Amino acid sequence: MKRRLIAITLFAGAAWLTSPTTADAQGVFEGGIGYEIPSGTMSDYLNGGVDFALLLGYRFQQRYTVSFFGSLSLLTGKTVPVTGSPVPVVMPDLDQWRWGLGLDANVLNPQSPAELLVTGFLGFTTLGVPANVVCGLFCWTVGGASQTNFSTGIGAQFNYKVNRSVAVGVNAKYFWIFGVNTVSTVVGNTSSTLGSIPITGVVRVYQ
Secondary structure, eight states, rough: HHHHHHHHHHHHHHHHTSSSSTTTEEEEEEEEEEEEEEEHHHHHEEEEEEEEEEEEEEEETTTEEEEEEEEEEEEEEEEOOOOOSSSSEOOOOEEEEEEEEEEEOSSSOSSSSSEEEEEEEEEEEEEEEEEEEEESEEEEEEEOEEEEEEEEEEEEEEESSSSSEEEEEEEEEEEEEOOOHHHHHTTTTOSSEEEEEEEEEEEEOOO
């Protein structure tokens, strides 16, 4: 289901990008790769992992961009000590699929080659635990399950335009994932809200 929603989002974004533009409106494509840092309780049970990001958007009034975004973070499980047991447990890996709508605003002069974007996001995050063998004193199979939850995020991004059409940059975001139940018990978290911090290097192309 999540792959179908992502495909529909990307198709709609591509159609939007190919529509006619004006002097103050531009299509935007952005791709990036980086590293996600688990936050809060998640950091007790998960290591960070590689993050892949994609954005399709439309910039208007030279400052604002509305967008569809999607990203995938691959987190690895930590080796966690267990109370009362001499043998630690290796926690399962966790995949995070994020997608939804974004809005960013450039707070610098639009005529400058530098851009400082303040960003906000609203969408969904799918947490998936692949089928995995967890070993402590004994070994057992866990995972093969996922759930999708409402999420929101904020961030900042610095870009530098190498020419009129291409900019390179780096961003940092913080995402909140609400209403987490099943997967949170797998990673040992009883809170209903999880957090993550992806830091990503990007290339942004303006049509």
